[in-house]
Amino acid sequence: MADVLTANTLAGHHHNPGENYLNSPKGLMSWLGTVDHKLIGIMYLWSILFFFFVAGILALLLRIELLTPKQTIMTAEQYNQVFTLHGAIMVFLFIIPSVPAALGNFVLPLMLGAKDVAFPRLNLLSLYIYWVGALMAVGSIIFGGIDTGWTFYTPYSTTTGGAVSLMTMAVFVLGFSSIFTGVNFVATIHKLRAPGQGWFQLPLFVWSMYATALIQIMATPVLGITVLLLFMERMFHIGIFDPRIGGDPVLFQHFFWFYSHPAVYIMIVPGFAIISEIIPVFSKKTIFGYKAIAFSSVAIAIVGFLVWGHHMFVSGQSTLAGAIFSFLTFLVAIPSAVKVFNWLATMYRGSIDLSTPMLYAISFLMLFSIGGLTGIYLGAMAVDVHLHDTYFIVAHFHYVMMGGTVIAFLGGLHYWWPKMFGRMYNERLGRIGCALVFIGFNVTFFTQFILGSRGMPRRYYNYLDQFQPLHAFSTFGSWILGSGLFLTAAYLLATFRKPMDAPKNPWGGKTLEWEADSPPIEHNFDFEPVLKHGPYDFRPERPKLDEPVTHH
Amino acid sequence: MNWFLHLVLPRQSSTLAPNIDNLFWFITLINIFFFVLIAGLIILFVKKYRRRSPDEITPHITHNQKLEIAWSVLPLILLLFIFFWGFHGYVNAQVAPANAIEIQITGKKWVWQFEYPDGMRTLNEFHVPVNRPVRLVMNSEDVIHSFYVPGFRIKKDVVPGRYTEEWFQATEPGVYQVFCAEYCGKGHSDMLSKIHVDDEATYKKWLVEGDEELKKMPLPELGKLVHENRGCATCHALDGTRGQGPGWKGIWGTMETMQDGTQIKVDENYIRESILEPQAHIVRGYEPIMPTFKGLLRDREILGVIEFIKGLK
Numbered sequence: 001m002a003d004v005l006t007a008n009t010l011a012g013h014h015h016n017p018g019e020n021y022l023n024s025p026k027g028l029m030s031w032l033g034t035v036d037h038k039l040i041g042i043m044y045l046w047s048i049l050f051f052f053f054v055a056g057i058l059a060l061l062l063r064i065e066l067l068t069p070k071q072t073i074m075t076a077e078q079y080n081q082v083f084t085l086h087g088a089i090m091v092f093l094f095i096i097p098s099v100p101a102a103l104g105n106f107v108l109p110l111m112l113g114a115k116d117v118a119f120p121r122l123n124l125l126s127l128y129i130y131w132v133g134a135l136m137a138v139g140s141i142i143f144g145g146i147d148t149g150w151t152f153y154t155p156y157s158t159t160t161g162g163a164v165s166l167m168t169m170a171v172f173v174l175g176f177s178s179i180f181t182g183v184n185f186v187a188t189i190h191k192l193r194a195p196g197q198g199w200f201q202l203p204l205f206v207w208s209m210y211a212t213a214l215i216q217i218m219a220t221p222v223l224g225i226t227v228l229l230l231f232m233e234r235m236f237h238i239g240i241f242d243p244r245i246g247g248d249p250v251l252f253q254h255f256f257w258f259y260s261h262p263a264v265y266i267m268i269v270p271g272f273a274i275i276s277e278i279i280p281v282f283s284k285k286t287i288f289g290y291k292a293i294a295f296s297s298v299a300i301a302i303v304g305f306l307v308w309g310h311h312m313f314v315s316g317q318s319t320l321a322g323a324i325f326s327f328l329t330f331l332v333a334i335p336s337a338v339k340v341f342n343w344l345a346t347m348y349r350g351s352i353d354l355s356t357p358m359l360y361a362i363s364f365l366m367l368f369s370i371g372g373l374t375g376i377y378l379g380a381m382a383v384d385v386h387l388h389d390t391y392f393i394v395a396h397f398h399y400v401m402m403g404g405t406v407i408a409f410l411g412g413l414h415y416w417w418p419k420m421f422g423r424m425y426n427e428r429l430g431r432i433g434c435a436l437v438f439i440g441f442n443v444t445f446f447t448q449f450i451l452g453s454r455g456m457p458r459r460y461y462n463y464l465d466q467f468q469p470l471h472a473f474s475t476f477g478s479w480i481l482g483s484g485l486f487l488t489a490a491y492l493l494a495t496f497r498k499p500m501d502a503p504k505n506p507w508g509g510k511t512l513e514w515e516a517d518s519p520p521i522e523h524n525f526d527f528e529p530v531l532k533h534g535p536y537d538f539r540p541e542r543p544k545l546d547e548p549v550t551h552h
Numbered sequence: 553m554n555w556f557l558h559l560v561l562p563r564q565s566s567t568l569a570p571n572i573d574n575l576f577w578f579i580t581l582i583n584i585f586f587f588v589l590i591a592g593l594i595i596l597f598v599k600k601y602r603r604r605s606p607d608e609i610t611p612h613i614t615h616n617q618k619l620e621i622a623w624s625v626l627p628l629i630l631l632l633f634i635f636f637w638g639f640h641g642y643v644n645a646q647v648a649p650a651n652a653i654e655i656q657i658t659g660k661k662w663v664w665q666f667e668y669p670d671g672m673r674t675l676n677e678f679h680v681p682v683n684r685p686v687r688l689v690m691n692s693e694d695v696i697h698s699f700y701v702p703g704f705r706i707k708k709d710v711v712p713g714r715y716t717e718e719w720f721q722a723t724e725p726g727v728y729q730v731f732c733a734e735y736c737g738k739g740h741s742d743m744l745s746k747i748h749v750d751d752e753a754t755y756k757k758w759l760v761e762g763d764e765e766l767k768k769m770p771l772p773e774l775g776k777l778v779h780e781n782r783g784c785a786t787c788h789a790l791d792g793t794r795g796q797g798p799g800w801k802g803i804w805g806t807m808e809t810m811q812d813g814t815q816i817k818v819d820e821n822y823i824r825e826s827i828l829e830p831q832a833h834i835v836r837g838y839e840p841i842m843p844t845f846k847g848l849l850r851d852r853e854i855l856g857v858i859e860f861i862k863g864l865k
Binding site for chain 2: 076077080147149153155156159160243244248249250283284285286288289290291292313314315316319322323326327330331333334337338340341342344345347348349350351352353354362365366369370373374376377379380381382383384385386388389390450453454455457458459460461462463464537538539540
């Protein structure tokens with residue numbers, strides 16, 4: 001790719017062969033005190049993977065409990081705590097930081113040809129705040145547990161026992177970690193782009209991160225305020241949500257979903273980000289409809305703020321309000337649909353390589369489509385009345401959150417693993433792992449659509465005998481899914497037993513991170529990258545971009 | 553075909569259900585079409601355009617405005633149609649006909665209580681006539697619950713501090729399952745109830761006389777039924793295990809220590825008091841969470857519970 005970059009070697013940036021960002025820091029303190037976006041990204045990565053493991057184990061326990069209609073392995077109280085923790089940990093400690101704070105932190109500055117994010121110290125602070133929030137969340141399990149569900153609906157959450165206050169403060173603290181990452185990304189994208197890299201030469205990953213960051217900055221404070229009010233009601237009996245002291249319980253739902261619906265997009269838009277990178281590279285073809293994908297992310301970020309009431313069609317909110325929310329919900333479906341069609345059109349007449357990241361991208365297309373299409377039932381108010389708070393909802397959001405974001409995250413993890421650690425994983429095991437995850441996921445969660453449409457309510461410890469066959473089938477699926485994920489963890493960790501063998505650009509990507517070494521050196525590039533072509537230009541004879549103005 | 557439909561949705565048993573189900577199946581058809589289209593194209597492209605050599609050259613297709621407008625606008629039109637259909641069905645389900653029978657429902661952890669216009673109250677089950685609209689006016693005494701009848705396709709949250717309502721008109725006599733659909737704590741999944749849909753004659757008779765079989769039933773059996781159907785089982789176990797409240801097995805005639813340290817013998821009077829004024833004496837180690845059953849159980853049912861407990865050795 002010699003024509004991509006001008007090798008403006010800068011004085012003082014020479015490095016010794018074999019030296020990289022992973023072996024430059026010496027000792028624990030140089031990790032903990034680092035401001036290198038790559039090291040911070042890696043520390044985030046291990047942290048979120050740890051919580052993915054914990055919450056995944058909780059999920060497997062839940063499914064075992066649901067194998068039989070009555071008690072199987074835990075009591076009702078334990079079950080309620082386990083599903084609460086599963087949800088809260090997955091959402092706040094794994095999915096929300098997964099793509100932006102872990103993968104994004106590592107990749108985004110590289111994609112811009114930058115040495116770091118705009119505010120490296122703020123970035124480290126974000127990680128520390130995440131750890132503090134995580135400790136508080138873990139503490140809430142030790143100091144009495146929480147049984148409110150991850151949604152903390154009032155007045156249940158203001159009247160139940162346990163460590164709800166500590167958990168809500170954990171969520172409050174974690175919110176700041178999310179906001180800091182968002183602020184940092186916005187500033188970085190505005191100020192640190194490589195010479196020649198205009199907004200429409202940005203990889204779509206960056207566009208999606210930008211849209212995500214905007215939602216993080218605008219929505220997360222509302223969650224912070226909401227949990228703070230909840231905390232004040234529990235601690236000082238200030239009547240805000242509890243009707244016995246003059247509050248309104250439904251108000252909490254409005255506040256909560258005003259954050260948590262945009263948060264759905266904080267979780268899924270980063271999934272779009274990864275898929276928009278993987279599909280062109282593994283189809284060896286330019287992305288179809290670059291601007292449509294870029295603008296649809298921003299459209300989702302904006303309209304996504306106006307649909308929160310679709311979580312409340314049976315809450316007693318006014319019919320008119322419900323109708324407006326339903327209408328806007330159907331509108332916001334379009335940008336997501338457009339993206340799916342764009343990715344499909346990118347594959348058309350491509351040169352498709354079915355390596356593990358692409359298999360995950362294809363899994364994403366199928367599972368996210370099911371997640372999106374089943375959303376139509378729920379947007380249609382009359383049908384939602386029947387399906388609301390049943391397993392249909394559980395299945396729907398797992399198809400979006402896990403089938404969408406987590407599958408995309410796994411795709412991204414495989415895609416950038418060689419870049420992050422300089423090591424290739426076993427491709428054959430990668431494909432087997434992906435297949436197990438895909439099959440296990442569908443067995444587990446497709447079953448739950450039918451459970452839900454037949455009337456099985458969610459968050460049920462005991463259930464009617466008629467639902468047992470489907471529950472048992474779903475539990476069986478969770479074991480396939482679990483084995484796929486354990487296999488994946490095993491072969492990825494096994495890569496550390498061998499020497500670094502990854503080339504600079506194993507997949508033939510055209511974005512700037514593939515111009516850095518694998519793994520990159522401490523300052524990312526030993527020259528200043530200058531962009532000469534678009535991020536998805538796979539033509540052998542590329543027309544050059546206008547000669548950029550280089551500034552140092 | 554019907555057996556297949558019932559694998560996915562419960563039997564339609566209210567006037568609201570057919571329209572909702574038709575929309576459900578319409579969306580299903582649309583979804584199958586789009587999913588087959590998407591998955592089909594993926595499989596086709598993967599087969600047809602699989603990479604055969606590393607230096608394959610692909611066409612540089614950046615966009616196609618007509619195509620992009622088409623795949624934005626056509627789905628939007630379909631979605632707007634679905635929106636109007638769903639909205640229409642929803643509005644129908646919001647407004648009860650003027651001649652509806654009105655039943656007041658109170659939800660509390662973890663029982664449902666029903667009150668008829670004439671003041672009659674029942675717990676966890678109630679009767680309604682077939683082919684007559686019934687309006688449910690609901691309120692909660694503690695946290696949010698949700699009154700969900702899958703067979704009727706109705707659900708509405710039951711909120712403390714305000715009234716919510718829903719209505720249905722049952723189309724077939726039978727017994728219908730009610731679930732609490734909003735998470736409300738330990739007993740959430742046991743907060744079940746049954747709606748008996750009777751023909752007009754049976755309903756009238758029930759209004760006057762109560763349940764015929766119950767009157768003939770021997771007392772211990774009646775007590776057992778009360779335990780199962782009236783919510784006792786949520787907290788009071790029969791197999792000697794500890795629940796939210798003291799288990800009933802072997803409790804008859806024992807001396808129990810109360811929270812204030814006094815000793816009380818479990819006899820007819822104590823059981824009766826515990827049912828009607830549960831907060832009067834709380835056994836040490838338990839929380840004062842039991843609701844009163846005053847006005848909810850007939851005298852004969854209380855006697856039944858006493859006889860039933862006597863027999864649990």
